[in-house]
């Protein structure tokens with residue numbers, strides 16, 4: 474084990490205000506640093522709690538974000554606080570876990586040290602990198618400047634403000650909008666694109682019918698653009714077909730085989746030269762690890778910048794460094810050559826596996842390869858409509874799929890308070906569905 478550094482204190486004692494203080498390197502106890510409090514990082518820490526280690530979990534947000542429900546925040550169905558939970562609250566009672574709020578900017582794998590943006594650093598004996606991915610614009614000109622991504626809680630809040638702001642603007646000045654009403658363009662027909670398209674359509678309906686915004690529903694539309702042959706490409710063909718039919722029947726204009734060449738302040742330009750004017754362009758075009766901390770690790774990287782991993786999820790030549798979740802090209806296991814998809818279950822299982830390998834290393838045992846236990850995929854399309862593709866190929870659709878989707882998301886949502894609030898919120902909206910926090914909580918004073 475290497476010498477301790479900034480993560481110092483005496484284990485088992487108390488500080489001046491009576492809080493337990495923790496040594497990050499008491500004799501005989503390894504220091505484990507986990508970077509990232511997403512699904513993967515939380516799962517790793519939860520399975521390290523009972524190990525003879527001192528854990529420091531670092532994140533530049535002081536909360537965990539439940540990304541699968543971000544689209545509901547963006548479309549004013551849920552509040553930001555309903556899908557986020559403070560990391561300190563999650564691990565507040567754990568004697569061997571401390572939280573460090575900060576952005577990790579580099580890892581010196583030789584010196585076993587993580588440098589933080591605020592000038593601090595953390596020495597480690599074992600490291601778990603769980604920094605996730607980030608929005609991938611894939612070099613489409615104008616996309617990062619003019620479209621709205623949906624990856625963080627901040628993105629969801631910004632998008633909500635912008636969408637609601639554009640709806641109000643259309644009420645006040647319909648003449649400013651092409652065709653007299655706003656068009657919402659969603660780029661990318663994966664789960665996020667499908668989910669937000671359905672939710673935007675519902676928000677439009679509520680804005681007109683309930684909030685009495687003066688927007689012509691015949692002219693206002695949601696357009697979903699997908700470059701590939703079908704929606705939900707990770708799902709089975711019949712799930713994709715169901716998503717397509719359901720969205721179309723509800724009024725979303727879905728255009729397949731339609732790659733976007735450029736995003737401008739006025740809308741999108743397609744590769745065939747056609748332009749679609751848009752009040753809002755939502756970017757759901759995919760994610761990449763390029764540009765994140767994991768991309769800077771001195772190891773080979775695969776497609777989308779994902780870190781190439783050994784079968785036990787460690788990094789080649791550094792058995793003390795593990796990469797888990799979206800950041801890593803997590804191997805599926807002996808039966809399949811390609812890496813696992815970047816989904817929550819992979820993050821949870823890989824985080825748990827890395828923690829167990831650390832336990833095995835400490836016990837002097839050989840590490841074991843990771844094997845993904847595929848529990849299926851889900852995407853919701855709107856009220857009473859979702860697809861749940863279960864293990865073995867069984868597909869649940871419609872209300873059954875929707876109920877399965879609701880139940881599963883409640884189970885995995887972090888925090889008892891959040892589960893209760895979201896359940897009540899969904900139930901309330903089920904009975905009286907136009908309700909929802911349609912608040913523009915922006916710097917309105919700065920607006921003209």
Ligand SMILES: Cc1cc2nc3c(=O)[nH]c(=O)nc-3n(C[C@H](O)[C@H](O)[C@H](O)COP(=O)(O)OP(=O)(O)OC[C@H]3O[C@@H](n4cnc5c(N)ncnc54)[C@H](O)[C@@H]3O)c2cc1C
Pocket residue numbers: 508509510511512513514531532533534536537538540541542543544575576577578603604605606623624664665765766797798799800815816817818820851852
């Ligand atoms: C909009 C959206 C919807 C999704 N819906 C679904 C779904 O329905 N079902 C599903 O299975 N999956 C879904 N996913 C994918 C799923 O959310 C991810 O696979 C999962 O969150 C990956 O977990 P992770 O821990 O690897 O990364 P993340 O959850 O991204 O967590 C990474 C953490 O690391 C922190 N971090 C990053 N860099 C640093 C740094 N340098 N220093 C300190 N902290 C850092 C971040 O703040 C973050 O807290 C969705 C993703 C998105 C974006």
